[in-house]
Amino acid sequence: MIHVVRYESPEALAEHVAARFASFLTDEPAARMALPTGATPEPVYAGIVEAVRAGVTSFRRAHVFLLDEFGGVPPDAKGRCDVMLHRALLDHVDVTPQHYHRLDPEAEDLAAMCAAYDASMKPALDLMMLGIGRNGHVGMNEPGTSPESATRRVELAPSTTQASVRYFGEGAALPTWGVTIGLSAILAARTIWILATGESKADIVRDVLLDPVSTTRPASLLRGHPDCWFFVDAAAAAKLPVGVLSRG
Ligand code: F6R
DSSP states (O other), X not given: OEEEEEESSHHHHHHHHHHHHHHHHHHOTTOEEEEOXXXXXHHHHHHHHHHHHTTSXXXXXXXXXXXXXXXXXXXXXXXXXXXXXXXXXXXXXXXXXXXXXXXXXXXXXHHHHHHHXXXXXXXXXSEEXXXXXXXXXXXXXXXXXXXTOOSEEEEOOHHHHHHXXXXXXXXXXXXXEEEEOOHHHHHHSSEEEEEEOSGGGHHHHHHHHHSOOOTTSGGGGGGGSTTEXXXXXXXXXXXXXXXXXXXX
C-alpha cells in the first residue's frame, strides 16, 4: 500500500518529514535506516539537524546505512554520497561512528563488500528513505532492475551520469558506475519513505503511481510494499489526479 502525501511547498514537505523523522527516531531510538543523498533530502536533513541540536531526538543508538555510492571518482569528491551525507547530516548530529555503514566502491573485493553489506542489513531495515530519479530509479537501481536484486555494482544510466554534474560540479569527472543497496533490501524494509520535489519530477511521479507496475520504472515496485509513504510537493504532484492524494 502506498500512501501519497502532498505538501504545498518543498519547505513544508521538509518541515513535516523532518518532524516525522524526529518522532520516529524518538519512538525507536535503536532504529536501523538507510539514507539517500542528492538534492531532495537536503532540506529534510537540515530540519533533522535542528531537531537533534534542540535535544528533541538523538541518533546515538541508531544505525545509518548509506543507500548508494558513486565509483570511479575520488573518495573525497564533493559529489560522493558519503561526502554529501556527512555535509548535510552526519557532521552535525550524534551518530555513533561505529553505527555508520558506508558502501566502499574502492574495496579490493567489491562483491564481498556488497555481500557483507547485505548481510549486515538482515533481516530488514526499519526505515528506508529514498529519493527518485527522473527515470524512476531508486538508489542506483536503474530501469530494468529485478525486485530480487542484491547490493551490487551497477552501471549508471547515461542520464544519471549527466544529472550527477549537480553534485560534482561543471568540469569534474562524472561517475559511470556505482554501488547500491538492491531492490530486495529496499522492499524488505519495514517502512519506506520516498521523497520527490519540483516540477522536474512531476512526470515520473505520475507514471510511477498510475502506470502499471513495471521494472522499467523501479519505483513503481514500491506500490506492492505494505507500508510505503510517498511525500511530494505541489510541483511534483502537479500531474496526479486529486483522488490519489492526502494533504500533508
Ligand atoms: C541518492 C539516490 C538517488 C537520488 C535520485 C534523485 O542517494 O539514491 O536515487 O535519490 O537520483 O536525486 P535528487 O534528489 O538530487 O533529485
